[in-house]
Amino acid sequence: MxxxxxxxxxxxxxxxxxxxxxxxxxxxxxxxxxxxxxxxxxxxxxxxxxxxxxxxxxxxxxxxxxxxxxxxxxxxxxxxxxxxxxxxxxxxxxxxxxxxxxxxxxxxxxxxxxxxxxxxxxxxxxxxxxxxxxxxxxxxxxxxxxxxxxxxxxxxxxxxxxxxxxxxxxxxxxxxxxxxxxRGSLGCNLRVFGKQGHVAYPEKADNPIHRLAPVLLELTTTVWDQGNMHFPPTSFQVSNLHAGTGANNVIPGDAELVFNFRFCTESTADDLKDLVHGILDRHGLRYEADWWLSGExxxxxxxxxxxxxxxxxxxxxxxxxxxxxxxxxxxxxxxxxxxxxxxxxxxxxxxxxxxxxxxxxxxxxxxxxxxxxxxxxxx
Missing domain, CATH: 3.40.630.10 (Zn peptidases)
Structure with a gap:
């Protein structure tokens, strides 16, 4: 040419x-x-x-x-x-x-x-x-x-x-x-289980949103690592939170949280999973966690x-x-x-x-x- x-x-x-x-x-x-x-x-x-x-x-x-x-x-x-x-x-x-x-x-x-x-x-x-x-x-x-x-x-x-x-x-x-x-990308679909019921009778139900609230606070305030000279610290972000039947007088039976880590070389995917499961278990949640790793x-x-x-x-x-x-x-x-x-x-x-x-x-x-x-x- x-x-x-x-x-x-x-x-x-x-x-x-x-x-x-x-x-x-x-x-x-x-x-x-x-x-x-x-x-x-x-x-x-x-x-x-x-x-x-x-x-x-x-x-x-x-x-x-x-x-x-x-x-x-x-x-x-x-x-x-x-x-x-x-x-x-x-x-x-x-x-x-x-x-x-x-x-x-x-x-x-x-x-x-x-x-x-x-x-x-x-x-x-x-x-x-x-x-x-x-x-x-x-x-x-x-x-x-x-x-x-x-x-x-x-x-x-x-x-x-x-x-x-x-x-x-x-x-x-x-x-x-x-x-x-x-940075690596690690995501999770988290489903937290409760017990559906009428909002007027909370003693007969188990609100998964209420159970999730202190967990979410801890997840969003945790310092996962300090980063290094090449990368900023690992970040945690919620991309979706969903619960409810559409009715304003029903305590939902479950709540779904979608979140993502963008993580640096100071952390591994397994480390982050273990830390999250530790938080969930410490708060006594009943849950299912579906993880996906897009890249290290x-x-x-x-x-x-x-x-x-x-x-x-x-x-x-x-x-x-x-x-x-x-x-x-x-x-x-x-x-x-x-x-x-x-x-x-x-x-x-x-x-x-x-x-x-x-x-x-x-x-x-x-x-x-x-x-x-x-x-x-x-x-």
């Missing part, structure tokens, strides 16, 4: 991906489109689909280091069309911004990665193995996407050296942050990948990126425990999951050059 054609190439591929209505877990042909580009470069394509999810594993080269470029084609629902200034699946440029669902999260990142590799390989074969791991199940349950592919590849004995995830990580301008870790916390220590990313960002943008560990979960939570130095770097995330999602057109090629710069420094 001619260098002067690259800026338009990133824009064109981003637009082509936005135009595919890939509501999770429907890939809508995005991986096939990317696969065609990669196959033309000599990548071997393998489809590791599962549970209605499209997963593309594409490799080029051989030996170490094994560097993975990872991302997802699926997007969240756009909501009502009338709330958007233009059709969310018809890419449109206005005032230097490209609008469309997935523009920032994360079809621009995928397009920038593909073009970066096209430019890189035009210069000659890199050292080691380049791989793409692309899924259509990141915004959904994430059970059959990257998690599944990693397990399949682990069984083959593969261990990556580096992983770059193209999530939108910038706060205000491209390159101002590199995500080097994420991870942290990439300073090494070759972070240094390469910092240098590439400085070359392209002149910025010194902050090393960030905040935000929600991403598929990096499956790649880092596999053994790879893992970072996330992508466009500005201000509009992700929002109405009129957008990305700065000028950032598209700059992001691609950042990816290219990272890969050149790792080769």
């Amino acid at each position: 001619a260098d002067d054609a690259a800026p338009q190439a990133v824009l064109d591929l981003t637009c082509a991906l936005i135009a595919r209505r890939s509501l999770t877990p429907d890939d809508a042909g995005c991986c096939a489109l990317i696969g065609e580009r990669l196959a033309a470069l000599g990548f071997a394509l393998e489809w590791i689909d599962a549970g209605g999810v499209t997963n593309l594993w594409a490799t080029c080269g051989s030996g170490a280091p094994l560097t993975i470029l990872a991302g997802h084609t699926d997007v969240v629902p756009p909501g009502s069309r009338k709330d958007w200034l233009s059709d969310p699946f018809v890419p449109e440029i206005r005032d230097g911004m490209l609008y469309g669902r997935g523009a920032a999260d994360m079809k621009s990142g995928l397009a920038a990665m593909v073009v970066a590799v096209e430019r890189l390989l035009a210069q000659g074969e890199p050292r080691g193995t380049l791989a793409f791991l692309i899924t259509s199940d990141e915004e959904g349950s994430a059970l059959h996407g990257t998690r599944h592919v990693v397990e399949v590849l682990k069984a083959r004995g593969l261990v990556p050296d580096y992983a770059i995830v193209g999530e939108a990580t910038a706060a205000e301008s491209l390159g101002d942050r590199i995500t080097i870790g994420r 916390p991870f942290l990439t220590r300073e090494g070759a990948l972070i240094k390469a990313a910092q240098a590439a960002v400085a070359d392209v943008t002149g910025l010194t990126p902050a090393l960030f560990t905040g935000g929600g979960t991403s598929d990096a939570r499956f790649l880092a425990p596999w053994g790879a130095e893992t970072i996330e770097i992508g466009p500005v995330n201000d509009s992700i999951h929002k109405i009129n999602e957008h990305v700065l057109v000028a950032d598209l090629d700059r992001l691609s050059r950042i990816y290219q710069g990272v890969l050149e420094r790792l080769s």
Whole structure:
């Protein structure tokens, strides 16, 4: 690819991906489109689909280091069309911004990665193995996407050296942050049992809301850990509380509480479960607790990948990126425990999951050059 054609190439591929209505877990042909580009470069394509999810594993080269470029084609629902200034699946440029669902999260990142590799390989074969791991199940349950592919590849004995995830990580301008870790996410559906009855005869009932109240106070005021230099303290948040029959004169028979921990590397999921069960038992509750672990916390220590990313960002943008560990979960939570130095770097995330999602057109090629710069420094 001619260098002067690259800026338009990133824009064109981003637009082509936005135009595919890939509501999770429907890939809508995005991986096939990317696969065609990669196959033309000599990548071997393998489809590791599962549970209605499209997963593309594409490799080029051989030996170490094994560097993975990872991302997802699926997007969240756009909501009502009338709330958007233009059709969310018809890419449109206005005032230097490209609008469309997935523009920032994360079809621009995928397009920038593909073009970066096209430019890189035009210069000659890199050292080691380049791989793409692309899924259509990141915004959904994430059970059959990257998690599944990693397990399949682990069984083959593969261990990556580096992983770059193209999530939108910038706060205000491209390159101002590199995500080097994420907190873990542990959730629970808690059902507290009581005894239904008439509000006029409380002695004949057992109000689960009243039993839950002091427990909830303790849960919300407990200091779970102190955090560390990389992470803030573990947080506890209630996302839903439900009880009652709909009648104002009935004591309910049970109450349901949904809560979530975002936990740092100072705590483990098992530790937090044990602490919660200790509180519940100490208050004498009768309950059922249904726990789910979305991901363990991870942290990439300073090494070759972070240094390469910092240098590439400085070359392209002149910025010194902050090393960030905040935000929600991403598929990096499956790649880092596999053994790879893992970072996330992508466009500005201000509009992700929002109405009129957008990305700065000028950032598209700059992001691609950042990816290219990272890969050149790792080769």
